[in-house]
Structures are given as C-alpha cells and as structure tokens.
Amino acid sequence: MEKVDFGQVANSYARSREDIPIALMESLQLRNIIFEGKKVADIGCGTGALTRKIAMRRADIVGVEPSENLLEQAKILNRVKNFMIPYFVGAAENTGLQDSQFDMVTVMRAWHWFDREKAIREMKRILKGNGTMIVIDSGFLSGNDMVETTFEVLCKFVDGGIKPAGSKAESRQRINGFPVEWFAEWQAAGFELRDFYKLKYSVHFTRDAWLERIESISWLAGLEDAVRKQALGELSSSITAKEPFAIPHECNVCILKLVD
Numbered sequence: 665m666e667k668v669d670f671g672q673v674a675n676s677y678a679r680s681r682e683d684i685p686i687a688l689m690e691s692l693q694l695r696n697i698i699f700e701g702k703k704v705a706d707i708g709c710g711t712g713a714l715t716r717k718i719a720m721r722r723a724d725i726v727g728v729e730p731s732e733n734l735l736e737q738a739k740i741l742n743r744v745k746n747f748m749i750p751y752f753v754g755a756a757e758n759t760g761l762q763d764s765q766f767d768m769v770t771v772m773r774a775w776h777w778f779d780r781e782k783a784i785r786e787m788k789r790i791l792k793g794n795g796t797m798i799v800i801d802s803g804f805l806s807g808n809d810m811v812e813t814t815f816e817v818l819c820k821f822v823d824g825g826i827k828p829a830g831s832k833a834e835s836r837q838r839i840n841g842f843p844v845e846w847f848a849e850w851q852a853a854g855f856e857l858r859d860f861y862k863l864k865y866s867v868h869f870t871r872d873a874w875l876e877r878i879e880s881i882s883w884l885a886g887l888e889d890a891v892r893k894q895a896l897g898e899l900s901s902s903i904t905a906k907e908p909f910a911i912p913h914e915c916n917v918c919i920l921k922l923v924d
Contacts, residue, residue: 679873686715687863688714690802699721702768706727706771706798708728708730708777711738718770726751727750727755732753756782756786762790764791764793765792766790766795768798773801784850788853792796794922796843797855798918801825805912810905816902817902819896855891855923857919860916863917865912865914866912868911872899872908873908879892
C-alpha cells in the first residue's frame with residue numbers, strides 16, 4: 665500500500681476538511697458516547713477537525729499525526745479558534761503516548777492508511793480497560809453530476825484510475841465503505857462491535873472550495889505539483905454549475921469496546 669504525503673496539500677486540507685456534520689456528534693451522544701471529562705486520543709488527526717469538535721465537548725483530548733505540515737495547520741487553527749489542544753507527531757503504529765491512559769480513541773478518515781495489525785496493538789496499549797475506539801469515515805458520494813464530472817477529469821491524470829484509498833483498494837467486499845476484514849481483525853484483538861451506522865448529509869461548495877477539497881484527497885495529493893495544478897485547472901474549466909452547489913456525503917461510524 666502506497667502512502668500519500670498529505671503535507672504537500674496542507675493548506676487546502678486545512679480549509680476543506682471542516683465539513684464534519686453536526687449530526688455526527690449528536691448521533692454519538694444518542695449512543696451514550698459522552699466526551700465531557702474523558703481522556704481522548706484522536707489518531708491520524710490531520711489538521712484537527714474532529715479533535716476540535718471533541719474538545720468543544722469538554723474532553724481532555726490530544727491529537728496525533730505523522731505529517732508535521734498538517735500538524736502545523738492544526739496548531740495555527742488552535743490559535744485562530746482559541747483552542748489549547750496538544751498535538752504530537754506520531755503514527756498510529758507508534759503514537760508515543762503512555763500506556764493505559766485514554767478512555768477513548770478516535771480515528772477519522774485514516775484507518776485505511778494504517779498498518780492495521782500494529783495499529784490495533786497500539787490502540788490496545790494506550791486505552792484503559794474497557795476503553796472505546798470510534799472509527800469514522802466520510803466522503804462525497806458518486807452519482808452526482810459534479811462528482812461524475814470530477815471523476816472524468818481526474819481519470820486522465822491519476823495512474824490506474826480512481827480507486828478507493830489506502831487498504832480499501834485491496835478489499836473485495838465492503839459494508840458501508842468499511843472492508844469486511846476490519847471487523848474480523850478488531851474482534852480477534854478483543855474489540856467488540858457495539859454499533860455501526862451511517863449518516864447522510866450534504867455540503868455546499870463554491871468552485872474554489874470544491875477545487876480545494878479535491879486537491880486535499882489522496883488521488884491529487886499524491887501527484888507531482890505540476891500535474892496536480894494541471895488537473896485542477898482542467899477541472900475548474902469544466903465546472904458550469906451555479907454556485908454554491910450541493911454535494912451529497914455519507915459518514916460511516918463504528919463504535920468498538922475493548923473487552924479483553
């Protein structure tokens with residue numbers, strides 16, 4: 665599995681990944697996931713979008729991310745938005761966090777980039793007994809005219825065409841976007857599935873905001889700078905929709921409890 669350096673598009677990533685729906689946090693609360701007063705580690709936190717949402721619910725939260733460029737954006741947003749969230753350079757396989765210190769671990773839009781066997785061991789190490797792991801993924805859905813036009817343009821520039829990111833590309837069967845093997849791996853490691861559900865929502869974009877969003881995803885982030893700019897230029901020319909335009913999204917949430 666080829667890794668992607670999202671640090672190359674850190675600015676676009678920071679501006680375009682704030683689209684976490686309010687319904688996500690409400691849905692977790694309805695399922696008795698209460699963040700207030702809990703120690704939480706957000707792993708693969710990127711520029712801190714989810715980390716800040718959880719901090720707003722009065723959790724004692726830290727963010728861990730391997731890209732120093734993305735973390736720099738997270739720290740800038742700390743200052744701009746008046747947060748004091750600690751951020752650390754670290755990987756899901758080696759977070760650098762202490763043993764058995766966290767009530768919860770959260771992972772959003774990142775599990776498919778991890779060495780899963782090592783990451784599971786690390787999550788078990790840093791979680792307290794009976795700790796909770798919440799794995800979340802979200803993204804725009806195909807079928808929309810704008811999305812289909814985007815795919816047509818990007819296919820000209822992405823070797824091998826548009827395919828699922830990270831280890832998702834290696835899976836032959838998925839449930840709500842999650843490869844079926846993930847569930848077996850979690851269960852074998854002592855993580856009991858407590859809930860698994862999806863949320864549908866829409867995000868409105870201007871032309872520039874859509875271009876930034878597309879630049880921030882793995883298909884574009886992994887390209888050479890000149891090729892990426894060429895692809896974005898052609899995509900910009902192909903957008904004829906009235907602004908702002910709505911893009912349908914889906915958020916998938918898996919709640920797991922460490923029981924062994």
